[in-house]
Amino acid sequence: MQTLPVHLDLFALIMLLGVAQGLFLGVFFLTGERSRNVANRCLGFFMLGISTIITEILLCYTNYMFQVLWLIDFSEPANFTVGPLYFFYVFARIHRRLPRGWRWHLVPFGIWLLNSITWFYQPIEHKYNAYIHAYHPELSYVRSLDYMPTDFTHLRDYVSEITLLSCLIYGIWACVVVWKAYRRAGDTFVGKSSVQLNQLRNLTLLNISLSWLIIIIKPQFYEDLGDYILACYITGIIYITSYLVMRGSNFYRDEILPEPLVVDPETLGEPKKKYEKSALSEELEDAVLTKLTQLLKTEKPYLDSDLSLPKLANRLSTSPHHLSQLLNDRLGQNFFDWLATHRIAEAKFLLCDPATAYLKIDEIAERVGYNSTSAFHTAFKRLTNQTPAQYRAKGMGQGA
Template sequence: MQTLPIHLDLFALVILLGVAQGLFLGVFFLTGERRKSLANRCLGLFTLAISSISGEIFLNYTNYTFRVLWMGDFAEPFNFVLGPLFYFFVYSRLWKRLPRYWQWHLVPFAIWLVNAVTWFYQPIEFKYNSYIDSQHPELPFIHSKPYIEEDFTGLRPYINELTLLSCLIYAILALITLQRASRQKTSGQAIFGFTSLRLLSWLFALVPVLIVVVKPQFYRDVGDFLLATYVSLTIYTMSYLVMRGSHFFQDDPLTESPITEPDVPAEPKKKYEKSALSEELEEAVLTRLNRLLDAEKPYLESDLSLPKLADRLNTSPHNLSQLLNDRLGMTFFDWLATHRIAEARRLLNDPVTTNLKIDEIAERVGYNSPSAFHTAFKRLTNQTPAQFRNQLASTR
């Protein structure tokens, strides 16, 4: 078997760095507290899948596939999971759940995964011929007899067209979902990170466009390196959005220890007595908080925290905590529970949502744990959610 030397250039470097960053993001979203979010799990699986595809393109582009022929086309089935996973990510980020009958969206991936056995279980000579046919048609083929018949579906010659169709369908579904959510923004639905979701959706929508532009310009799959370069740039954009939302790089306000005279006991201080938060600043932050509540209802986000809310109000967590204590007379967690339970009561009383299960309502108002929702509801209303719903039903 004739081989070619390793080929490295700027495109190869960009693709390789994108693969590494994508794998890192995938692990990041699927570990720690982040994995509790359904949207994070979908995004983590999406980045792992797209990194696998880019990794295969990197091996082909650099000729490294000659050294690992046994891995030939290992990522091809993932072409049919990219669209569904991205759509699941957008949908779950907006509505905290997967779309109905979501399992059916994965049927093409399952079929292609089974079909993959017909080219995975082949002699190395067969895989060599497949590789040079798609990447280096100038090289001579070698005689090879397959173990089993390749491609029992007969669809593999249309892999590019089917991938284009899959990405196009799910890009449209994601954009439609965003459009519907945008219309409901003023009616009380929480849309956290809407701008970032829209940006990522349009970036994904460009993939089928690029396939249409790139594929006809190259023989077989040799133009895939341009698609992989674009994917890498998209992964870098995702990384930037993740870092932009992180509080790691923000300085926490330093608190100075009070200096007291010797042998004179320190006078007890109120919790926020030494805070520099003026009355004018309190009013400004409170105004921004009320506007945010009216526009986005951030308390419906399951991962909302005091630092995240403070960041969106352009203040520090310490100042926001003081504001909630001084002006509203409650801690952040009391404030969060109060608004969530008020929204839950509205949903339980709304004829449009009366068919929802209690656990579904708990998820909609930001609770990952149904037991935590029941505890908070009972504490604030002296009733369980079921008792509240039954009482409403008896008065109608």
């Protein structure tokens, strides 16, 4: 069997960086508190899936696949996870749950995974022929006595077309979900809405553009020789996602520390209000309160499990200190009481709504933003003097 030396260039470096960053993001979203969020889990698995695909393309492009021929086509089943997993991410990001019957969307992946046994369990000569057929058609085939018939589905010759169709269908479906979210917010798809919704739209358009790139690239190259261009584009998507993750982080933001208390001897003993020296005028307070009210109607930010005072303040274009003042002065609550009030109100609705009667208590807790079921029970009992189960039983009884 003739082999070729390892080939490294700028494209290989870009793909290598994409694999490394994709694996990092995948592990990042699937570990820690982040993994409690269903959208994060979908994005994590999506990142691992596309990293697997880029890895095989990198091995083939650099000729390193000659050294590990047993890995040939190992990422092929992952082709059927890219479309569904990204759609799951978009759907869960907006609705905070997976679509009903989501397991059926992964049936093609399961079938292809089973089908992969028929080409993984083949002699090395068979794998060599498969590799040079796709990437080095100038080389000569070697004789191979296959152990078993390959591809019981008889669809492997059309795997690129099927992958394209899958990505296109799920990409359009994800766009429709985002478009409906814009409609509910009273905005147009091309207009400006919340930062998170705009980011989700832009990321979705980048992903669906991959389908059009496949349509353009594939006819220009024999077999899989143009896959490195697609891999570099996917690397770009990975790094844009990384940028959006860092952009939404509070790590680099200045923490607002309390000013030192200065005691004036002339006014010693006179009570002072907590925000007496605040620069937040009544007009500005009204404007922030209006934005908060609108945000509650359109996005329900309190359902985000990782919502914090600085994150909410950032979405309202104000400071955490000013937002805390507004909640205390106008609503008579601190941030955590305000957050619990809205989450429990949403939970009360879900507990009594016939459409969500199938949900378990812990599922409702997750939907309304609680990572801990015990924390949900504690907050619910404190605000309603009932447990969630008691409230549901009472609500269902009245409905009957």
